[in-house]
Amino acid sequence: MKNYRLTLTLLTLPFFSRLALSFTVIMSDSGVPSTLVDGPQTGFSMKQDGARTDTRQQEAVYDIMRATGNDWATDIPDVCRGRWHGIECMPDENNVYHVVSLSFGALSDDTAFPTCDPTRSYISHSITKLPHLKTLFFYRCFSYNPQRIPAFLGQLGPTLQTLVLRENGHVGPIPNELGNLTRLEVLDLHNNNLNGSIPLSLNRITGLKSLDLSGNKLTGPVPNLVFPSLNVLDLSQNLLSGPIPPTLGAYLSLIKLDFSRNHLTGPIPEKTNGLKDLMLMDMSYNHLSGPFPKSLKTLTSLQALILKGNPMGPTIPNDQFQGMTGLMILILSNMNLHGPIPESLSKLPNLRVVHLDGNSLNGSIPKSFKNLKNLSELRLNDNGLSGPVPLSREMVWRMKRKLGLYNNSGLCFDENSVDSTFSFGIGLCEEEGSSSSSGSRTVQHFSMNGEKYVTTTSSTMNNVSSDGVLVAVTRWLGLSAFVLFAFAFIPL
Numbered sequence: 001m002k003n004y005r006l007t008l009t010l011l012t013l014p015f016f017s018r019l020a021l022s023f024t025v026i027m028s029d030s031g032v033p034s035t036l037v038d039g040p041q042t043g044f045s046m047k048q049d050g051a052r053t054d055t056r057q058q059e060a061v062y063d064i065m066r067a068t069g070n071d072w073a074t075d076i077p078d079v080c081r082g083r084w085h086g087i088e089c090m091p092d093e094n095n096v097y098h099v100v101s102l103s104f105g106a107l108s109d110d111t112a113f114p115t116c117d118p119t120r121s122y123i124s125h126s127i128t129k130l131p132h133l134k135t136l137f138f139y140r141c142f143s144y145n146p147q148r149i150p151a152f153l154g155q156l157g158p159t160l161q162t163l164v165l166r167e168n169g170h171v172g173p174i175p176n177e178l179g180n181l182t183r184l185e186v187l188d189l190h191n192n193n194l195n196g197s198i199p200l201s202l203n204r205i206t207g208l209k210s211l212d213l214s215g216n217k218l219t220g221p222v223p224n225l226v227f228p229s230l231n232v233l234d235l236s237q238n239l240l241s242g243p244i245p246p247t248l249g250a251y252l253s254l255i256k257l258d259f260s261r262n263h264l265t266g267p268i269p270e271k272t273n274g275l276k277d278l279m280l281m282d283m284s285y286n287h288l289s290g291p292f293p294k295s296l297k298t299l300t301s302l303q304a305l306i307l308k309g310n311p312m313g314p315t316i317p318n319d320q321f322q323g324m325t326g327l328m329i330l331i332l333s334n335m336n337l338h339g340p341i342p343e344s345l346s347k348l349p350n351l352r353v354v355h356l357d358g359n360s361l362n363g364s365i366p367k368s369f370k371n372l373k374n375l376s377e378l379r380l381n382d383n384g385l386s387g388p389v390p391l392s393r394e395m396v397w398r399m400k401r402k403l404g405l406y407n408n409s410g411l412c413f414d415e416n417s418v419d420s421t422f423s424f425g426i427g428l429c430e431e432e433g434s435s436s437s438s439g440s441r442t443v444q445h446f447s448m449n450g451e452k453y454v455t456t457t458s459s460t461m462n463n464v465s466s467d468g469v470l471v472a473v474t475r476w477l478g479l480s481a482f483v484l485f486a487f488a489f490i491p492l
Ligand SMILES: *[C@@H]1O[C@H](CO)[C@@H](O)[C@H](O)[C@H]1NC(C)=O
Pocket: 154, 155, 176, 177, 178, 179, 180, 201
């Protein structure tokens, strides 16, 4: 939970702080520019005496607050001077304040926006009476009062830049009207119960920087949309089907791409070589087929490639990873891969996590794997690998139970690379003759449950709890936090 909140905060804060810097002119609903001076101000920072909130907007804020169970706000004589987080206002040249941002929901322990009464809250139509609104944020607001996303939000098109409706329990389709929010930069509908397909009208939002529709029940294809400024595209955990559209290659600013846990089919499009800034690609748990696109090689910024659970075999080209010099995390488990482990993998100096388990890889582990000094997790279990494990004693010791080697046809340890083979489910390489040549080794097979191990249990292994899944999840959260963190510091 904590980890999750961290991620969310990292995602959200940059947009708020960026908004704080970028305000100068806001178009009013009549199309006449009204110059607002200063940056937006919360009730806390409001200083100027004599300024008053626009009365029509004040009434609208009362309505919106009442609709979320925050009736206390209606006692506040001037909402822009009301001392609560979650409202931001800006003065115009006549010292009249306009509401530019409204936020609801307990985002984290130290970001206390007004909470909603989840049993009876709704989004008041009066939101359309806030003609300067740039940010609208509802988090966990309507969970026990399931409702659609109101179509009237489309009327905020002239000004709205950030729309976040996260974990709100929204049902029904994404309204076509959201395509009228042509100034939107952030659209986040994560973790609701939205169904139907992704509306094509979203293609009108040409300046979109972040689109997160993850964790819903969306069906139909991934539409052929082009968002040239998009940094984050997250459609994970839906019921989307059909192929990955070829237009993906035109998302030239993409940093994070997550299509995981859908029903997507066909290959990853070949034309991904324009994605020069892409740091995370997660296509795991779909039904994607091979071959591996050659153009993946050109993704020099890529730090994490996660394709787990797609039957993309049979082979990985030997030079597949050449050029992906930034790669830190590679997850290719259960992909029906055959043949050898590509040599080019061991030329990636930053590799930390490599999962190739649950395939049919054969041959030996490339000797050059011993040069992967940053490796902290290596899963090769459940394959057909054989020969000696070419890792130094230090690497084996450091990885401990994050080194998965069991259930291979003939992997073994050199005597000098381990203190105890107990935890790995493989044995020591058997020396044949006095001067062993690496070509002719056989393997002693040990059983994990063999009595032998009961007597040789080393103290470091007492806490083995086979929590591979937990490790993976922790990695996962750590990774998304990392990628989002990096994203937070990219000047937008
Ligand atoms: C908004 O979008 C809908 C459907 O996409 C359209 O019918 C409507 O005319 C648009 N304009 C406004 C102001 O809502």
